[in-house]
Structures are given as C-alpha cells and as structure tokens.
Amino acid sequence: MNCLYAKILDDLYYIGANDRQTPLFENMWPLPEGVSYNAYLIRDEKTALLDTVRINKVDGFIGKVLEVLEGRTLDYLVIHHMEPDHSGCIRDILELFPDLTFVGNKKTKTMLYDFLEITPDDNKFIEVKDGDTLDLGKRKLNFVMTPMVHWPESMVSYEPTDKVLFSQDIFGGFGTVDGAIFDDQADYNIFRSETRRYYSNIVGKYSMMAVKALDKLSKIDIDIICPVHGFVWRENPQTIIDDYKKWANHEVEDGVVITYGSMYGNTEAMADYLATFLAREGVKNIKVFDVSKTHASYILNEIWKYKCMILGSATYDNSVYPNMYNLLNVLRYNKLKNHIMGVFGSYGWSGGAVKQLTAFMEEGKFEKLETIVESRGTMHKEEENQLRKLAKEIATKLKEN
Numbered sequence: 094m095n096c097l098y099a100k101i102l103d104d105l106y107y108i109g110a111n112d113r114q115t116p117l118f119e120n121m122w123p124l125p126e127g128v129s130y131n132a133y134l135i136r137d138e139k140t141a142l143l144d145t146v147r148i149n150k151v152d153g154f155i156g157k158v159l160e161v162l163e164g165r166t167l168d169y170l171v172i173h174h175m176e177p178d179h180s181g182c183i184r185d186i187l188e189l190f191p192d193l194t195f196v197g198n199k200k201t202k203t204m205l206y207d208f209l210e211i212t213p214d215d216n217k218f219i220e221v222k223d224g225d226t227l228d229l230g231k232r233k234l235n236f237v238m239t240p241m242v243h244w245p246e247s248m249v250s251y252e253p254t255d256k257v258l259f260s261q262d263i264f265g266g267f268g269t270v271d272g273a274i275f276d277d278q279a280d281y282n283i284f285r286s287e288t289r290r291y292y293s294n295i296v297g298k299y300s301m302m303a304v305k306a307l308d309k310l311s312k313i314d315i316d317i318i319c320p321v322h323g324f325v326w327r328e329n330p331q332t333i334i335d336d337y338k339k340w341a342n343h344e345v346e347d348g349v350v351i352t353y354g355s356m357y358g359n360t361e362a363m364a365d366y367l368a369t370f371l372a373r374e375g376v377k378n379i380k381v382f383d384v385s386k387t388h389a390s391y392i393l394n395e396i397w398k399y400k401c402m403i404l405g406s407a408t409y410d411n412s413v414y415p416n417m418y419n420l421l422n423v424l425r426y427n428k429l430k431n432h433i434m435g436v437f438g439s440y441g442w443s444g445g446a447v448k449q450l451t452a453f454m455e456e457g458k459f460e461k462l463e464t465i466v467e468s469r470g471t472m473h474k475e476e477e478n479q480l481r482k483l484a485k486e487i488a489t490k491l492k493e494n
C-alpha cells in the first residue's frame with residue numbers, strides 16, 4: 094500500500110500528497126517545511142472523491158485513487174474549492190472516469206470552465222446550495238457554503254452519520270504530513286506556528302468571512318475534521334477549531350514585534366535599543382526582525398500572534414525603505430485589528446520614512462502610540478531618551494489591555 098494513505102473509518106479513506114519540492118506556496122510564501130495536499134475517498138453505494146491534489150503530485154495520487162476504488166468506478170467528484178493546489182488533478186481524474194458527475198456550487202461550475210476548460214453536461218454536474226444533501230448510500234454529504242474563505246466558491250461538506258467535516262482550506266496548515274496523518278499521532282505544538290502562518294498568510298485577510306463560516310460550523314456536531322492541508326483531526330478537533338476562532342477574531346497575546354528596515358545600521362540600532370528598554374520594563378515576548386532578511390510571511394505570522402507592532406524605517410529616496418514598503422502592503426490588505434502600533438526611523442536630510450509610517454498607522458484601526466522617534470543620522474542621546482519613553486508607553490498600554 095502507498096504511503097500517505099489511511100483508513101479513517103470503514104469505507105472512508107485519506108489519500109494525500111506531500112510536497113517538499115515547491116519552495117513557495119502561491120509562488121510567494123516560503124515552504125521550508127513543505128505542505129500536504131489532502132483528498133478523501135468515500136466508498137459507499139456510490140463512490141465519491143472529495144477534492145484532488147496539485148498537478149505536480151498527479152502520479153502517486155492517481156495510483157492511490159485506483160487502489161482505494163479496488164476496481165470500482167468513480168461516481169462523484171466533489172469540488173470544495175477550485176484553487177489549483179486541490180483542483181490540479183481534476184482533468185486526469187475525468188480522463189480516467191469520463192462518466193463521473195461533478196458536485197459543486199454555481200460558482201464552481203463557472204470556474205471549472207475558467208480554469209480547466211471543462212464544461213460538463215447539465216446531468217453531469219450537481220449544483221448544490223447551502224443545506225443541500227448528496228446521498229451516497231449509507232452516508233450523506235450536507236453542504237455548507239463558506240464564501241471567501243478564501244475563494245468565492247469555497248464550501249465544506251458534513252457527513253452526519255459519523256460526524257465528519259470535510260473543511261477544505263479551513264483548519265489547514267503549512268507543513269507536510271510526516272508519518273502522522275492524525276492529530277493523535279503527533280504533537281500539534283510542533284506544528285502550531287506553521288498552522289498560524291498558513292492562516293495569517295492565506296486566510297487572514299478574509300477573517301471577517303472566516304468568523305461567519307466558523308459561526309455556521311459551530312452549530313454542527315463534529316467528531317472528525319478532514320481539511321485539505323495538514324492533520325486529520327479525530328481526537329481533539331476542538332483544538333484546531335479554537336485556534337482558528339482565536340486567529341479569525343484577532344485574539345492576540347502579550348508581546349511586541351519590532352520590525353525595521355535599515356541599510357547602514359542607524360535604524361537597526363534604534364530597534365535594538367527599544368527592545369532592550371522594553372525588556373527592562375518587564376515586557377516579555379519581544380521579537381525583532383530585519384525586514385530585508387526575514388520574509389514578510391514570518392513577520393506577519395508573529396504580528397498575528399502578538400498585541401504590539403512597532404515598525405521602524407530608514408528614509409530611502411524621500412520615502413520608506415522599499416522592503417518595508419512591501420511589508421506595509423502585506424499588512425494593509427490584511428486589515429489588522431486589535432493591535433497597539435508605534436513607529437520610529439532615521440533619515441539623512443529631508444526625511445520621509447517616519448511620515449509614511451505614521452500615515453500608515455493613522456489610516457489603520459490601531460491603538461496608536463504617541464511617542465514617535467526619529468533620528469537624523471545616527472541615534473543621539475535625545476532619541477535614546479525618546480525610545481526609553483516609547484518603551485514605557487508600550488509597557489503601560491500592554492498592562493492596561
């Protein structure tokens with residue numbers, strides 16, 4: 094039997110693929126620990142494949158589908174989400190089983206043509222709406238629409254007999270499935286940060302929609318969660334539900350993330366001084382990042398976790414340092430909430446970076462820190478005192494919260 098194959102329950106199988114070759118998810122977010130693409134197969138009076146995997150993993154995937162089907166045909170292909178990391182092998186599956194019937198919603202049908210140029214006959218596409226049911230025999234699938242978490246056609250399905258939720262990207266995470274396919278076979282604490290990084294990088298900007306989806310799902314009695322990335326949750330599904338609720342609701346922990354952009358060290362020194370003063374004020378969980386070195390993916394992940402975000406930048410061509418500009422963009426479309434924010438920076442002649450950082454702070458929904466520290470050239474005694482003042486202000490604000 095293949096690896097990355099597991100019987101979840103009688104006639105319900107996990108078939109997935111680990112991707113350790115693709116360096117960047119969506120060609121943007123680093124994958125040092127890889128990612129898994131999970132699909133599921135139900136063998137009942139009818140057979141149903143729930144999603145596929147990315148095209149680079151087609152060979153092993155088709156083998157697993159055939160193995161689980163044991164010579165039977167495939168009746169249904171349920172598409173929960175059309176992003177190519179899950180729809181990548183649909184064409185290959187259709188070639189093998191040309192008589193299969195697709196199951197998706199109205200938007201899925203359009204996307205099936207838009208992305209794959211597949212136009213199924215009307216009798217080969219079952220269009221489902223919120224609350225619709227697909228009967229497979231002993232088992233059924235109830236569909237729940239979860240629009241914009243994180244694509245318009247995103248939906249989940251629920252199997253009421255065994256209380257299994259097929260949740261597509263929701264409850265997913267980065268990181269390959271390393272032997273342990275189920276949550277009870279591994280220590281989730283090792284994977285939590287990569288799971289939050291997936292949430293913050295991929296789903297985070299749609300947190301308002303995620304809250305709505307999680308509210309809908311909270312009315313369902315769930316024993317097993319089968320997401321399309323990461324573990325199958327059969328022992329403690331509440332763990333991942335609680336984490337996702339926390340992240341979607343912007344619930345943060347005490348701590349400060351200082352991120353700076355610096356060419357020759359002046360702004361960097363300010364970041365280090367601020368961190369030192371914060372520690373002296375008794376603030377725990379201080380993290381300092383160089384925006385040129387640490388990918389925005391990781392900085393965003395830490396900012397999602399901690400209450401206070403401080404940005405510092407050298408001035409570059411009358412403006413904020415370009416790599417910091419990139420981070421500002423990432424933060425801007427993530428519509429951060431529930432954060433304390435402060436800024437600092439350095440310039441040589443007419444400045445610009447701090448002005449831009451301040452404008453960013455003003456436009457967002459932040460609890461703003463009053464002390465703004467700006468040094469001309471290297472940090473002087475006056476800025477040192479200002480940074481000390483800023484550290485006190487941060488410490489006080491954190492205590493108030």
Ligand SMILES: Cc1cc2nc3c(=O)[nH]c(=O)nc-3n(C[C@H](O)[C@H](O)[C@H](O)COP(=O)(O)O)c2cc1C
Pocket residue numbers: 354355356357358359360361406407408409410411412439440441442443444445469470471
């Ligand atoms: C390529 C380059 C462009 C700069 N552009 C400006 C500018 O437009 N306005 C300004 O006030 N300072 C400008 N500066 C000066 C820096 O902002 C100043 O030296 C600052 O202290 C550098 O901080 P750092 O040591 O953290 O890199 C520029 C410096 C460099 C190297």
Ligand SMILES: [Fe+2]
Pocket residue numbers: 174176243262
């Ligand atoms: Fe997705």
Ligand SMILES: [Fe+2]
Pocket residue numbers: 176178179262321322
């Ligand atoms: Fe995905």
